Amino acid sequence: MLNFTVGPVMSDDDILSIGSEQVPYFRTPEFSNLMFENERLIKKFSKASEDSRAVFITGSGTASMEAVIMNCFNENDKVLIVNGGSFGHRFVELCQIHHIPYDEILCTTGKTLRKEQLESYDGKKYTGFLVNVHETSTGVHYDMNMISEFCKKNKLFLVVDAISSFLADDFDMENLGVDVMITGSQKALACPPGISIIVLSKNAIGRIESNDCQCMYLNLKSALKNGERGQTPFTPAVGILRQIHKRLNQIEDNGGVETETQKIQSLAEDFREKIKDLPLEIVSDSMSNAVTPLHPLNVSAYDVFMILKDEYNIWVCPNGGELADKIFRVGHIGALTKEDNTTLINALHDLVNRGLL
Numbered sequence: 001m002l003n004f005t006v007g008p009v010m011s012d013d014d015i016l017s018i019g020s021e022q023v024p025y026f027r028t029p030e031f032s033n034l035m036f037e038n039e040r041l042i043k044k045f046s047k048a049s050e051d052s053r054a055v056f057i058t059g060s061g062t063a064s065m066e067a068v069i070m071n072c073f074n075e076n077d078k079v080l081i082v083n084g085g086s087f088g089h090r091f092v093e094l095c096q097i098h099h100i101p102y103d104e105i106l107c108t109t110g111k112t113l114r115k116e117q118l119e120s121y122d123g124k125k126y127t128g129f130l131v132n133v134h135e136t137s138t139g140v141h142y143d144m145n146m147i148s149e150f151c152k153k154n155k156l157f158l159v160v161d162a163i164s165s166f167l168a169d170d171f172d173m174e175n176l177g178v179d180v181m182i183t184g185s186q187k188a189l190a191c192p193p194g195i196s197i198i199v200l201s202k203n204a205i206g207r208i209e210s211n212d213c214q215c216m217y218l219n220l221k222s223a224l225k226n227g228e229r230g231q232t233p234f235t236p237a238v239g240i241l242r243q244i245h246k247r248l249n250q251i252e253d254n255g256g257v258e259t260e261t262q263k264i265q266s267l268a269e270d271f272r273e274k275i276k277d278l279p280l281e282i283v284s285d286s287m288s289n290a291v292t293p294l295h296p297l298n299v300s301a302y303d304v305f306m307i308l309k310d311e312y313n314i315w316v317c318p319n320g321g322e323l324a325d326k327i328f329r330v331g332h333i334g335a336l337t338k339e340d341n342t343t344l345i346n347a348l349h350d351l352v353n354r355g356l357l
């Protein structure tokens with residue numbers, strides 16, 4: 001199997017072999033030390049300030065999105081949500097469920113957020129801003145500098161879902177003034193799904209401490225408290241946390257986050273260069289290094305996904321809903337190489353020869 005989806009993605013052999021080991025008991029100093037190191041490296045790679053914290057939630061990315069909504073906001077807030085696709089819409093649904101007042105800024109599919117759109121919300125008494133920096137469903141990457149400036153000016157508590165962007169695109173939590181950054185194990189971290197991670201600024205920790213969160217499993221006060229001793233309130237996905245530990249150390253030993261981001265960027269550039277003579281159109285005006293969203297000019301996108309999977313054992317990422325026939329996406333995260341890109345390109349040329357692309 002050759003997997004170009006946007007998660008779960010391919011893991012390398014070191015990570016896979018940990019998956020075949022026995023899962024150890026975890027209320028031990030050894031596991032606490034592993035968790036301290038996980039926290040230290042996640043903070044380092046997200047460029048969080050020294051006084052921030054990272055907590056590890058057993059649950060996919062959405063669990064951490066929900067935890068942040070429940071723990072950082074209440075009915076006295078009013079948040080602005082950038083909604084450019086299904087992940088932006090997820091923040092909207094979470095605010096509805098948890099009774100957090102909100103307004104949404106709708107972005108057209110494939111189009112980034114423009115400065116003029118933001119300006120109409122200037123000086124309007126919002127308290128928070130929620131954005132999926134890379135709206136993975138459409139492959140649009142928003143301009144974080146522009147958003148950061150707007151939030152600093154309006155003193156907004158800034159939450160960034162960087163689940164598919166972390167490690168793939170440059171990100172500096174402290175300089176951007178980001179209060180909360182969320183990521184997950186199955187995107188560029190290239191581990192199995194099951195763990196999501198929340199990095200919290202000092203300001204965010206203060207908000208959590210003074211907020212009354214009516215939830216047991218996703219209570220971040222208790223996650224922070226337990227994290228002080230390198231532990232989690234309940235049994236975490238121990239095996240995946242061990243894989244994350246290995247992966248973070250690999251990245252550190254290979255030159256750190258910059259080297260990893262460059263690797264993903266060069267895979268993306270290589271792919272985007274190689275598709276130039278194929279009947280495929282890139283449908284985003286501002287892309288992340290993580291994904292290339294493509295519109296086949298002559299055939300159904302969903303059919304391309306199915307044929308590649310069933311006849312070539314190559315997995316690209318289909319879109320859902322009304323985009324299903326229009327767009328498929330090719331990911332550049334996970335244990336992939338330029339040779340893998342060539343294998344996919346050859347398969348796409350073969351489809352052209354067969355009249356199927």
Ligand SMILES: *Cc1c(COP(=O)(O)O)cnc(C)c1O
Pocket residue numbers: 007060061062063087132134135136161162163164184187
């Ligand atoms: C993958 C992803 C999520 C999380 O989805 P889960 O299925 O809950 O892991 C959230 N936001 C974005 C932008 C994502 O790419």
